[in-house]
Amino acid sequence: MLVYIAGSGAMGCRFGYQISKTNHQVILLDNWEDHIKAIQENGLKITGDVEETVKLPIMKPTEATTEADLIILFTKAMQLPQMLQDIKGIIGKETKVLCLLNGLGHADVIRQYIPEQKILMGVTIWTAGLKGPGHAHLEGEGGLHLQSMDPSNKDAGYQVAEMLTEAKLAATYDENVLPNIWRKACVNGTMNSTCALLDCTIGQVFASEYGLALVKEIIHEFVRVGIAEGVDLNEEEIVKYVMEISKKASHHYPSMHQDLVQNHRLTEIDYLNGAVAKKAEKFGFETPYCQMITQMIHAKESILGIK
Amino acid sequence: MLVYIAGSGAMGCRFGYQISKTNHQVILLDNWEDHIKAIQENGLKITGDVEETVKLPIMKPTEATTEADLIILFTKAMQLPQMLQDIKGIIGKETKVLCLLNGLGHADVIRQYIPEQKILMGVTIWTAGLKGPGHAHLEGEGGLHLQSMDPSNKDAGYQVAEMLTEAKLAATYDENVLPNIWRKACVNGTMNSTCALLDCTIGQVFASEYGLALVKEIIHEFVRVGIAEGVDLNEEEIVKYVMEISKKASHHYPSMHQDLVQNHRLTEIDYLNGAVAKKAEKFGFETPYCQMITQMIHAKESILGIK
Numbered sequence: 001m002l003v004y005i006a007g008s009g010a011m012g013c014r015f016g017y018q019i020s021k022t023n024h025q026v027i028l029l030d031n032w033e034d035h036i037k038a039i040q041e042n043g044l045k046i047t048g049d050v051e052e053t054v055k056l057p058i059m060k061p062t063e064a065t066t067e068a069d070l071i072i073l074f075t076k077a078m079q080l081p082q083m084l085q086d087i088k089g090i091i092g093k094e095t096k097v098l099c100l101l102n103g104l105g106h107a108d109v110i111r112q113y114i115p116e117q118k119i120l121m122g123v124t125i126w127t128a129g130l131k132g133p134g135h136a137h138l139e140g141e142g143g144l145h146l147q148s149m150d151p152s153n154k155d156a157g158y159q160v161a162e163m164l165t166e167a168k169l170a171a172t173y174d175e176n177v178l179p180n181i182w183r184k185a186c187v188n189g190t191m192n193s194t195c196a197l198l199d200c201t202i203g204q205v206f207a208s209e210y211g212l213a214l215v216k217e218i219i220h221e222f223v224r225v226g227i228a229e230g231v232d233l234n235e236e237e238i239v240k241y242v243m244e245i246s247k248k249a250s251h252h253y254p255s256m257h258q259d260l261v262q263n264h265r266l267t268e269i270d271y272l273n274g275a276v277a278k279k280a281e282k283f284g285f286e287t288p289y290c291q292m293i294t295q296m297i298h299a300k301e302s303i304l305g306i307k
Numbered sequence: 308m309l310v311y312i313a314g315s316g317a318m319g320c321r322f323g324y325q326i327s328k329t330n331h332q333v334i335l336l337d338n339w340e341d342h343i344k345a346i347q348e349n350g351l352k353i354t355g356d357v358e359e360t361v362k363l364p365i366m367k368p369t370e371a372t373t374e375a376d377l378i379i380l381f382t383k384a385m386q387l388p389q390m391l392q393d394i395k396g397i398i399g400k401e402t403k404v405l406c407l408l409n410g411l412g413h414a415d416v417i418r419q420y421i422p423e424q425k426i427l428m429g430v431t432i433w434t435a436g437l438k439g440p441g442h443a444h445l446e447g448e449g450g451l452h453l454q455s456m457d458p459s460n461k462d463a464g465y466q467v468a469e470m471l472t473e474a475k476l477a478a479t480y481d482e483n484v485l486p487n488i489w490r491k492a493c494v495n496g497t498m499n500s501t502c503a504l505l506d507c508t509i510g511q512v513f514a515s516e517y518g519l520a521l522v523k524e525i526i527h528e529f530v531r532v533g534i535a536e537g538v539d540l541n542e543e544e545i546v547k548y549v550m551e552i553s554k555k556a557s558h559h560y561p562s563m564h565q566d567l568v569q570n571h572r573l574t575e576i577d578y579l580n581g582a583v584a585k586k587a588e589k590f591g592f593e594t595p596y597c598q599m600i601t602q603m604i605h606a607k608e609s610i611l612g613i614k
Binding site for chain 1: 501504505507511512514515516517518520521524595596599600601602603605606607609610
């Protein structure tokens with residue numbers, strides 16, 4: 001397969017690196033000039049569980065010309081529409097597009113650019129960090145679930161899962177991936193927004209009885225909206241899952257903290273709590289915790305002059 | 308009159324200082340050792356609109372022995388019960404107690420220590436700052452409204468208003484002071500909590516469309532609860548009032564920002580948004596914005612290790 005990684009940040013580099021270890025061909029796509037230059041000149045530096053530097057092709061999305069077998073979408077949520085626009089030239093008759101972005105609502109965006117039978121929706125619990133241009137830091141284990149949006153196109157999904165498993169990415173074809181996507185969104189929707197606003201680690205939020213109360217209200221709203229959308233979610237099970245993740249990640253600052261507090265970048269709040277609040281509105285009920293936390297994050301972005 | 312200021316922080320110093328300029332006698336009460344020592348040794352230093360240093364008696368509440376004509380309560384909300392305990396010895400048959408604390412729910416606390424016919428409830432828009440032990444900074448104009456809790460005791464209220472007006476504190480006896488107390492609580496309940504959480508000035512919250520949306524939801528909840536309590540409140544008028552204050556105070560960090568962010572002290576959130584959330588519960592409805600912002604402030608207190 002010829003695989004493109006559309007959005008080669010930390011996670012894109014992990015996937016690109018691991019796929020490059022198989023017999024499949026991989027090309028990184030990104031728009032960050034320094035990152036492209038570093039990888040073109042010195043290769044992609046990997047530290048963490050393994051330490052090595054690999055030669056990998058990287059270019060801007062608009063520069064790619066060879067038709068893809070698979071494109072893995074790994075952009076920030078707000079960069080997704082532009083990326084979908086930019087990769088039009090490499091989408092052919094047999095190309096599949098796998099979305100592994102965090103958050104909710106991406107399928108609706110992708111469908112505006114790409115026919116449903118090409119789309120695979122997925123969710124991954126792999127993690128990765130970017131230490132600087134051309135340098136990814138990879139630690140720990142993970143896995144991923146994916147599903148073809150068009151049920152008649154299951155075979156393509158199984159093939160992609162097989163290829164990713166060859167790359168030691170532990171992919172599973174999932175007949176019902178949506179609950180997994182929502183479960184992960186609950187993790188991000190509780191930890192990201194609270195840690196960014198309270199300027200603290202995941203463990204600090206979860207150690208406070210008030211922090212826990214916030215987390216539970218947010219999960220309750222996510223689950224209510226998910227169920228209204230027809231997704232099979234069990235609130236109790238998700239609370240347990242989020243609590244477990246919080247223990248493993250207790251010393252971490254989630255990505256929204258990195259974006260808002262550390263780097264003064266726009267956050268993905270509209271694709272987490274904001275998406276839930278918007279969906280709830282459509283169903284005619286309110287999710288005040290999600291709505292308020294979205295307003296607070298946006299207020300903070302505006303106070304910091306982030307545009 | 309012999310007037311005690313029970314809680315001689317910034318506002319207590321303003322009132323003590325201005326009353327000391329009349330023929331009435333004033334004694335400051337406080338528990339902050341450095342503050343007491345500074346005023347006993349060097350007098351109370353006033354800067355701002357006037358610059359002078361005045362000799363004023365100050366002592367701990369438990370050291371006061373002469374029966375009071377009037378005690379003005381100016382503690383932080385959480386120090387109120389201890390103060391009421393400590394001043395028992397100076398409350399005589401004719402003593403009146405005027406509460407000028409910010410926030411809601413104080414009357415219920417005071418009634419546990421002092422008979423209703425002695426209590427005057429009030430609200431002031433004077434401001435003041437404390438630059439350090441024994442040093443108050445006074446700027447701007449203000450006024451205050453007060454009312455006897457026991458309607459048969461109006462005369463005492465009028466006398467106190469007259470004395471405070473002699474002290475140029477522009478006091479008005481108000482036949483219905485509760486709407487004024489709630490209006491001020493709306494100012495504090497919107498500006499304090501948002502600026503403390505977003506670590507910014509009042510003007511920065513109000514310049515953001517998301518900040519404004521938060522403010523309006525909070526006011527809506529305060530007004531709904533106030534009306535349920537039988538207080539005559541007009542939401543539109545209060546929004547206008549809060550917006551006006553925000554313009555005048557746009558460069559200020561409100562007191563809760565000073566407490567939480569600057570000095571890592573416990574906040575008064577339970578007597579503002581927290582009080583509203585608790586009252587709403589009693590009435591059988593929810594005020595999620597007030598509830599959530601109270602949880603977030605408490606979570607931040609706990610993250611900062613404030614007890």
